[in-house]
Amino acid sequence: MITLILPAVFIGLLFHGIHRKVIARIQGRPGPPIWQEILHTLKFSFKQTWIPKTASMPMFVFIVAVSIAIWTGAFYIVFSGGSLLLLFAVFMLHKITEHGLGLSSGSPYGKFGAIRSVMSAASEIPLFATIAGIYVVTGSLMISDITRYQEIHGPLLIGAFPIAIAMYIVILSKMHYGPFSIIEAKEIVSGNRTEHFGVWRAGLEVAYALKTFVLLAAFVLLFIGALPWYLMLLAMLIVLISLSFVCAFTPMLSPFDAVALQTVITGVLAVYIIVLGVIG
Template sequence: MIAELVLATLFGLLLLGIHRKVIARIQRRPGPPVWQEILHAAKFSFKTTWVPATASRALFIGIVLVAIGIWTAAFFVMMTGGSLLVIFGIYMLHKIVEHAFGLSSGSPYGKFGGVRSVISAASEIPLFVSVAAIALFTRSLTLSDIIAWQQVHGPLLIIAFPAAIAMYLVLLSKMPFGPFSIVEAKELVSGYKTEHFGVWRAGLEVCNGLKTTVLLATFLLLFVGQLPIWWMVIGMVIITVSLSFTCAITPMLSPFDSVTIQSLFTGLMLVYAGIVFLGVAA
């Protein structure tokens, strides 16, 4: 499992590198090489590391370990076909991790990044509505059961298309340089991660790589089903490129607009889940 964990982290970082490259090419810039995020993680591992004098020391360091720990757990659950609720619970707890990253340093930039992270929690609610829709169709929230259900009834991408759209929106909200990336907007320097340098930043990069792999792989498993490994890799690259196109051509929204649009999607998803519920009940 350790080898798979390392490969998943490196692949996630590679996907983030592809994301940056695609955005740059659409905007007619050369952009960094696709392995730049892997180099970043390696580079930060050997940089000078310190804890700011104003920081809450234990929290500042501990939260990096928590970030890596929760996504390692999510990866393990995904690989063993465990409960979908655990993966999405961890996804939501990532908000708390961002909040703690931001507040622990004492920096005003980090603080506002963390506060934005909490107020944009609206982006997570469509996720749970899409989970509810999946549960209504498949009668289970265990990943292995959902995969087995799709082998009999066909992919949920077709059967529960609005739920797939909602989860795609959730993926978009977690991609850097996207319309909903208000937690690391440039007016906040790097937002919640501004003060985490050196080894702490390398840990954050590892967490981001793992998170990207877990979320994209979960999306494919949930809405397409079990695929051979190479098709999984190709599928994840295709989703990343499509997200990059959206990020490249969409300006970053203001915090108010970002939360409003996500709340509107939540409303639409609630209506969809209600229709599915009534259909199933009938």
């Protein structure tokens, strides 16, 4: 499993590059090469690293390590068929790392990113709706059981389409340049990551690459089922490109609209799950 982490990081970074390329092409720009994010990460790894005098140490550094650790754990959970509830926990803990990044630097821009991160906590609610829905349909929260269920009953993408939409929105809320990316909006520089440069930024890029890889893999496993690795990667790529289309066509929402939209989606899903539970 550990030997798979490195390829997952590289594929995740490549996905980020493809994401930027697709958005650029849709918007009529040439865009960067698709390996740009890999080069970025390598570049940051060798750039001068510094810690602001105002930072809370060792929190400033620790939070980067936590970010990498939780997504490495998530990778293990998804590919060992572990509990979906644990994946949900990782997703929530990621929110704490987002807060921590912004709060630990002492920078006002980082702090504004952290505040927006608190406000956008609604992005976790659709994931809870996903988990509840999957539990109602399959009777299990173990990813291995859910993939086995799909081998017998067919993909949940067809059988439980609204739940797949909820998970899709969860992934969309974590994509760069997306409608819900309010914590890294340009009016607050780089938001909660403003002060993390050099090797700290490289660490964050690695963590976020793993995050993208894990979330896309989880989507494919949960709603299409277990596939051979090359088909799995292809399915993840298709999901990613569809997300890039949404990001390219949708303006960034205001913090209020982002929260309101995610809450409405969760409300609709709650009704769907209750109906599903009652009829089922």
